[in-house]
Amino acid sequence: MVTLSAMARQFVLHWGEMGHAWGINRTMAQVHALLFVCREALDAETISQVLDVSRSNVSTSLRELIDWGVVERVHPIGDRRDRFVACKDVIETFRVIIAERKRREIDPTIVLLERCLADGDSQEDAFTREQLAKLLDFTRMLSDWHAQIERLPTSALLRLLKGGSSLLKLVGGVGGRASGSQKESD
């Protein structure tokens, strides 16, 4: 296979753009998209031809995708060339990506905010300190929340996502007033 159906091509291009918007290399996202829609494992040479990028570029992209954990290398018996498959489960892929971004971005942000607050002079700059403290609280909350999500089996995660409305009613009713906004600009 050295050519793509119109459907697949459209998707690959769009996925490349999306990746780019999220700070991910366009080619890397395209390689992922391609593997995602292909039932059988592809070798690097084929990917290079289909996407029309250099063999070395494909090699780099594949390494990163494997690092992220959304693609794996497959060794077919009786063939020396490596082949690659993407995780075909959307939710699992989503989960892996979230976990990785948390590790790379949320965690370091928590560390930095903690250091800022620890180092900073508490006399000067009271407002900055206050803001950073609020941001740290929130970031930690996200982190905790993620830790919970992480442990859920796919079935429960699906239920959480699908059952949005019922959950929200629940949350809204738990602690008293559910409406009204609390402005906290001082």
Added chain:
Amino acid sequence: MVTLSAMARQFVLHWGEMGHAWGINRTMAQVHALLFVCREALDAETISQVLDVSRSNVSTSLRELIDWGVVERVHPIGDRRDRFVACKDVIETFRVIIAERKRREIDPTIVLLERCLADGDSQEDAFTREQLAKLLDFTRMLSDWHAQIERLPTSALLRLLKGGSSLLKLVGGVGGRASGSQKESD
């Protein structure tokens, strides 16, 4: 004010990097960080000096931040120059950003996937079709879920985020088996 405390400077730099990792212009993220930790509104000239970037760059960044909805222009009486303030509420800011990214990335993805599936030949390419259909399902689910979240008042959102563990127990217990993975690779 033409100089920044060490605390604020660290934060501004880090926020710039984070923004960059998420596909947002570094300077724009720095401007946002700066406004976020400043109690009083700043004028563009001051921002330009503090961050050491050109006046025009600041102008562009501010326009985008206003577009996003996380910064607003303030007209102080008796002064012709504009000043700018960031939303100081972390959750509100988060909410606005999520909404905007949904609009810019999730929504177009749904449209594209729908078109792919509508246009595509259903004979050839059955597996691709299947994968895209699953992805579309998931993306719609995210979209619905976001619509629910969007409506929540801050207090309820906080409760949802903070009460992670109890919610999860709940979800885990609602529909029967909570463990076991459903492999869908055929």
Added chain:
DNA sequence: AGGATCTTTCAGGGGATTCTGAAAGTTGCG
């Protein structure tokens, strides 16, 4: 209207990122 003050736009330069081809590295087999 004319000028002072401030803002926005945009073409072009400069810096950062991505891509490529060539060369070096790895692996399996006779």
Added chain:
DNA sequence: CGCAACTTTCAGAATCCCCTGAAAGATCCT
């Protein structure tokens, strides 16, 4: 071992994105 098949690395080229300064556009005051 030596060769064949394949993969990875990396310096430099190509590309893209961001930033700047200059000029044009607002707005307000006298």
